[in-house]
Amino acid sequence: MNELKQHALLLSVVALLVIIKFIYLPISDWQSALYMEIQQQQKKLSQVGVVLSENDELLSQKVKLTQALTVAEQVFFPYQVEADFQLKQQIMLEKILEQHKLKLTRFGWENSRNLPALSVTHYQLQVFLSGNTLNFIKLMTALELQSPYIEVGDFILKVQRQKAQDLGQVSGNLTLHLYANNKIER
Numbered sequence: 001m002n003e004l005k006q007h008a009l010l011l012s013v014v015a016l017l018v019i020i021k022f023i024y025l026p027i028s029d030w031q032s033a034l035y036m037e038i039q040q041q042q043k044k045l046s047q048v049g050v051v052l053s054e055n056d057e058l059l060s061q062k063v064k065l066t067q068a069l070t071v072a073e074q075v076f077f078p079y080q081v082e083a084d085f086q087l088k089q090q091i092m093l094e095k096i097l098e099q100h101k102l103k104l105t106r107f108g109w110e111n112s113r114n115l116p117a118l119s120v121t122h123y124q125l126q127v128f129l130s131g132n133t134l135n136f137i138k139l140m141t142a143l144e145l146q147s148p149y150i151e152v153g154d155f156i157l158k159v160q161r162q163k164a165q166d167l168g169q170v171s172g173n174l175t176l177h178l179y180a181n182n183k184i185e186r
Helices: 001-008 008-075 082-099 133-145
Strands: 102-109 113-115 120-132 151-160 169-181
Touching: 082 102, 082 120, 082 133, 082 169, 102 133, 113 169, 120 133, 133 151, 133 169
Parallel strands: none
Antiparallel strands: 102 120, 113 120, 120 169, 151 169
């Protein structure tokens, strides 16, 4: 026992080192590991927060794009076989000309062109007509209001027999541009 008292200081240092080695260091390592895990969880949580905040923005962008797509779809005719499309459009234009009391003198389709960037086909046609100038003006308005959109590319007109109370007679041709989707819509 005497020897223990002599070496009490050394034994207390050894006991302190044993406590540090077997109690304090494992607790410290466990706390460090737990701290690292918490840091990783917080990082994941912040990333989820960013995704959720972007999700709201993405949803608002989706709504805007859907609205823009709805407007854009009104510009293009639905997909149809080319011959069917041209026949239907010719019948529709003949009816419009008949409604506006204009005479169709000649009608001709140009070669269609595929526009892959827009996924549409461009159709161009020449319409030769004659009739009252006022009726022609009404026809132009009707074509501009048409849905899907029919673009009037250019027109060449000859106006005759104008009077103070009458706009006279018109004859000439219109170049019309139509765009149809290349794919069947789902």
